[in-house]
Amino acid sequence: MRAHVAVERRRPSHVGRRLEGLCRAAGLVELATTAATHVATGWDAGLPPIADLAQDMVATGDLDDGGAARFVAAVEGAARAGRLRVTLTMYSVAARRP
Numbered sequence: 001m002r003a004h005v006a007v008e009r010r011r012p013s014h015v016g017r018r019l020e021g022l023c024r025a026a027g028l029v030e031l032a033t034t035a036a037t038h039v040a041t042g043w044d045a046g047l048p049p050i051a052d053l054a055q056d057m058v059a060t061g062d063l064d065d066g067g068a069a070r071f072v073a074a075v076e077g078a079a080r081a082g083r084l085r086v087t088l089t090m091y092s093v094a095a096r097r098p
Contacts, residue, residue, distance in 0.1 A: 016090065054069075
């Protein structure tokens, strides 16, 4: 899973922490940045379903259907038992062209 989400849909998903620097390097000005880290420490039915991630992993060949079912069951089971910790940091930059 870690390898899959590091390059989600063939795009590097770790660009956020470099986003401000990339915008500056592109010549953008008047940058306004923000970041927020979302933390899940237990089962939260409001979170995006882990089955969506599993299906993405099937689509890219990282899992077969049986592996996806086992993955979903393991993650949901760990979450319901209080053994899941997930963090997601989102970055945003607003800027303008000079």
